[in-house]
Amino acid sequence: MNVFLTGATGYVGAAVAKELLAARVEVMALVRTEDKARAVRERGMVPIVGTLEELHRHGETVRRADAVVHTAFDDARGEDTDVRATRALLAAAPRAFVYASSAYNRSPWRFALEGEVVAAGHERLATSVVRLGMVYGGLGGTMPDLFAAAEAHGTSFYMGEGRARVSAIHRDDAASLFHAIVRHQGRGIFEGVDGQPLTARALAEAIAGAVGCRGIASGAPAEFREHTCDVLERDVAVLQTRGASVGWHPRFPNVPAGIRHAYEEWKREVIGVG
Incomplete structure (x- = not known):
């Protein structure tokens, strides 16, 4: 199997690429520069140099893929x-197309585009949308701000009264979901x-337990970016009801189960200890 992948050097896309490569899937990665082409080639991918605005140049390459992510x-x-x-x-997608969307960004244009993707499916083309929640693990996303603040202040922070709900997924579990959707169309x-x-x-509270903080408090420390404050204040409660239909089950079934692993990842990559 081979997959045409955009965003292979990004936070989620890099994890998807790693998952696919581990399963011996050939990954054709769209990258913008020769430097990124060298980087993905070193990781075992086939680089396709171009931008999202130049996809018309790569139609034949896309059509040769079994799936597009x-x-x-x-x-x-x-x-x-x-x-x-x-x-x-x-x-151009030949058999399967998977679009990464967001459970947090429900802008009208994105909602409409999700509808286009689903409606474009037919007997020979399986189309799907993955609405990502708060992705955590590694260096990207919101969680590094929370870890950094907890380390710096000895306190783990939430916003307001802390009642807003967070829907999350570990980055590795997100990658395995994309792979499962591709594999089972x-x-x-x-x-x-x-x-x-x-x-x-x-x-x-989960972060305090992982980091070893003395407690939790309401507030927005300097380590919190605007994006982080927005995530913690926005009430997003989403259930996963269809993953099992493609054989997907998360390694970390909830944030408390995955938070210590994510914290250790962060320490290894940022602080440099294991």
Whole structure:
């Protein structure tokens, strides 16, 4: 099997690439620069140099793939580029197409694009959408801010009264979900979450336990970016009901089960201890 992957050097896309390569899937990775081409080649992928706006140049390459996984999003160019890129990939996708969306960003354009993706499916093309929750693990996402603040202040923080619910998934579990959907040609909407939402206060308690803090408190320390505050204040409670249909079961069934592993990952990558 071979997969055409966008975003292979990004936070989620890199994990998807690692998962696919471990399963001996050939990964053709769209990258923007020669430096990134060298990096993905060293990891065992076939680099395809180009941007999301140049996908028309790579139609034949996309059509040779068994599946297309679109995890890239160009923040600088925004929604218009994502819409055009998604449509171009859909038009060329041969058998399966998986679009990485967001459970937190429910903008009208994104909701409409999800509908386009699902509606484009037919007998010979399986199309699906993965609505990712708060992805954690490694260096990306929201969790590093929470760990950094807990380390710096000896206290784990939440926002407001801590009642807003968080729907999350470990990055490795997100990658295995994408792989399962590709392998079984899943169709429709899949919630990219572990299925066990928890309150922001409960999240702070889990982090305190992993880090060894003396307690939890409400507040926004300097380590919190605007994005982090938004995640902790937004009530997003999502259940995972369809993952089992493609044979997917998360390694970490909830954040408390995965938080210590994620903290140790963070320490290894940022602080440099094991």
